[in-house]
Amino acid sequence: MSSIDVPLKKGGFGTTSRTDNWWAEPLLVFLGYMSFIVYATWAALQGNNYLCTAQCGGADYLSPMYSPLLIEQAPAWWPAFLPFSAAMLILPFPGLFRFTCYYYRGAYYKAFWADPISCSVGEPRSSYRGEKKFPLILQNVHRYFLYFAILFVFILLYDGYKALWFTGPDGAKHFGIGVGSLVLILNPILLGGYTFGCHSFRHLVGGMKDILSASPVRKTAYDCAGCLNRSHMKWAWVSMFFVGFADVYVRLCAMGIWHDWRIL
Amino acid sequence: MADKATFRIWRGGNGTGHFVDYATAISPGMVVLDAVHGIQAADANDMAVRWNCKAGKCGSCSAEINGKPRLMCMTRLNTLDLSVPVTVEPMKTFPHVRDLVTDVSWNYRVKTKIQKFKPRKPDAPDGTWRVQQADVDRPQEFRKCIECFLCQDVCHVLRDHNLHEEFIGPRFLIYTAQLEMNPLDTGDRLKDLKDRDGIGYCNITKCCTKVCPEEIKITDNAIIPLKERVVDEFFDPLGGLFKIIR
Ligand code: SF4
Numbered sequence: 001m002s003s004i005d006v007p008l009k010k011g012g013f014g015t016t017s018r019t020d021n022w023w024a025e026p027l028l029v030f031l032g033y034m035s036f037i038v039y040a041t042w043a044a045l046q047g048n049n050y051l052c053t054a055q056c057g058g059a060d061y062l063s064p065m066y067s068p069l070l071i072e073q074a075p076a077w078w079p080a081f082l083p084f085s086a087a088m089l090i091l092p093f094p095g096l097f098r099f100t101c102y103y104y105r106g107a108y109y110k111a112f113w114a115d116p117i118s119c120s121v122g123e124p125r126s127s128y129r130g131e132k133k134f135p136l137i138l139q140n141v142h143r144y145f146l147y148f149a150i151l152f153v154f155i156l157l158y159d160g161y162k163a164l165w166f167t168g169p170d171g172a173k174h175f176g177i178g179v180g181s182l183v184l185i186l187n188p189i190l191l192g193g194y195t196f197g198c199h200s201f202r203h204l205v206g207g208m209k210d211i212l213s214a215s216p217v218r219k220t221a222y223d224c225a226g227c228l229n230r231s232h233m234k235w236a237w238v239s240m241f242f243v244g245f246a247d248v249y250v251r252l253c254a255m256g257i258w259h260d261w262r263i264l
Numbered sequence: 265m266a267d268k269a270t271f272r273i274w275r276g277g278n279g280t281g282h283f284v285d286y287a288t289a290i291s292p293g294m295v296v297l298d299a300v301h302g303i304q305a306a307d308a309n310d311m312a313v314r315w316n317c318k319a320g321k322c323g324s325c326s327a328e329i330n331g332k333p334r335l336m337c338m339t340r341l342n343t344l345d346l347s348v349p350v351t352v353e354p355m356k357t358f359p360h361v362r363d364l365v366t367d368v369s370w371n372y373r374v375k376t377k378i379q380k381f382k383p384r385k386p387d388a389p390d391g392t393w394r395v396q397q398a399d400v401d402r403p404q405e406f407r408k409c410i411e412c413f414l415c416q417d418v419c420h421v422l423r424d425h426n427l428h429e430e431f432i433g434p435r436f437l438i439y440t441a442q443l444e445m446n447p448l449d450t451g452d453r454l455k456d457l458k459d460r461d462g463i464g465y466c467n468i469t470k471c472c473t474k475v476c477p478e479e480i481k482i483t484d485n486a487i488i489p490l491k492e493r494v495v496d497e498f499f500d501p502l503g504g505l506f507k508i509i510r
């Protein structure tokens with residue numbers, strides 16, 4: 001490539017002529033992610049109060065962090081020194097989906113790795129590999145986590161559906177709506193908004209083609225994904241915090257601290 | 265608005281120099297370029313500044329105003345805090361020439377290396393093609409580029425890591441996207457993108473998108489879709505298998 005013959009001046013970490021509060025955004029992102037990571041880790045380690053049934057008037061509310069609840073006891077291969085909870089087998093999938101998400105990548109490279117900490121502000125390191133080399137070249141697996149994430153949206157939708165059925169005193173299931181039902185139905189909707197606005201999804205449904213007009217189905221799918229994609233950042237934040245909130249809701253109800261309000 | 269404001273302008277040549285404060289008269293509706301011209305006329309006749317259209321369309325007047333890469337002719341004074349001096353500096357990512365002028369010719373050299381437009385055979389006997397507007401919407405967004413190179417200036421891969429030899433920068437990633445997504449084009453630039461053009465160096469931190477005066481969604485609509493096409497071609501074994509059996 002063409003060379004630059006004059007050495008360019010480089011500032012040290014934090015050097016900038018910017019006069020605005022350039023540190024505020026990375027700081028907020030850092031605090032936002034950290035608070036979610038800390039809570040999610042704590043909640044995943046609990047291994048209890050993820051299901052609210054009798055305490056919720058016969059409901060079947062399952063925390064999204066523990067869904068699908070396939071294995072409740074530690075499998076034989078699980079190392080004895082590690083604490084076990086069902087969430088620990090589940091959370092890596094949505095966790096890695098978000099970790100490799102284009103929006104999250106851009107945001108945590110700034111807030112956690114200062115690469116750059118903010119636009120036109122000097123960086124702490126001079127060497128740089130970006131996503132061109134190992135290890136970050138592995139971020140290219142994102143689409144594989146997307147496939148799992150799509151599955152999760154449907155699993156959680158099913159949980160939302162199950163949250164509409166309450167076991168009555170007669171032992172039979174009756175249709176009903178509690179605040180918990182609404183929480184568990186809204187959750188997969190927000191996750192869907194995030195997942196179907198994924199850049200890889202937009203690419204796979206149509207973005208990879210140069211001529212989209214020839215296939216109206218693809219074109220519509222591409223436009224819909226594009227529409228969600230425009231606010232991908234907002235979906236990312238809202239859906240992340242709502243998963244946390246749904247867990248808090250089920251947990252506090254199961255612990256008897258909150259009481260699920262039955263609307264119907 | 266006060267009737268005077270101070271501008272702290274970088275003066276000097278070839279990378280050396282210092283800031284000089286100039287107080288100048290201001291009036292409603294003025295942009296930074298007006299103030300710089302006022303200072304040039306009254307106090308600093310020899311100050312070098314590049315500009316042409318004063319309408320945000322030629323891309324000549326790029327500079328860093330209060331540390332942010334911007335067009336001087338599109339930065340209105342009423343959007344700046346005039347109670348303190350406003351700094352105006354040349355772009356940092358290209359070799360400095362004098363005062364506010366930098367040598368952006370590296371960009372032109374990069375452009376010549378990108379594989380040219382290679383249209384398919386004409387659709388009609390008269391040598392013309394038929395395309396649908398829906399299929400050219402995407403490349404047309406990138407054609408709005410005025411080559412101000414503000415995105416190149418702010419991109420940390422060039423600005424902080426000086427990888428000019430290995431990375432073509434956001435401007436030329438959108439240029440490549442414009443060709444790659446063109447429904448008539450038959451060229452294949454994916455290998456170049458991955459290897460020579462260094463698309464992997466972009467870590468999608470979106471500073472380029474934030475500074476683009478044409479509001480092109482550089483990262484979301486050009487770079488990430490190109491990264492996805494590179495994944496299709498080089499990093500997706502399952503997808504590759506799927507293509508073979510199909
Ligand atoms: S998004 Fe990529 S190309 Fe744009 S400024 Fe950031 S690293 Fe550079």
Ligand code: SF4
Pocket residue numbers: 323408409410411412413414415416434435438475476477478479480482
């Ligand atoms: S993409 Fe935008 S910022 Fe970059 S050169 Fe073109 S107009 Fe300027």
Ligand code: FES
Pocket residue numbers: 097100101102103104142146194195197198199200201232
């Ligand atoms: S890009 Fe964000 S989920 Fe795929």
Ligand code: FES
Pocket residue numbers: 315316317318319320321322323324325326335336337338
């Ligand atoms: S003078 Fe043409 S863009 Fe500013």
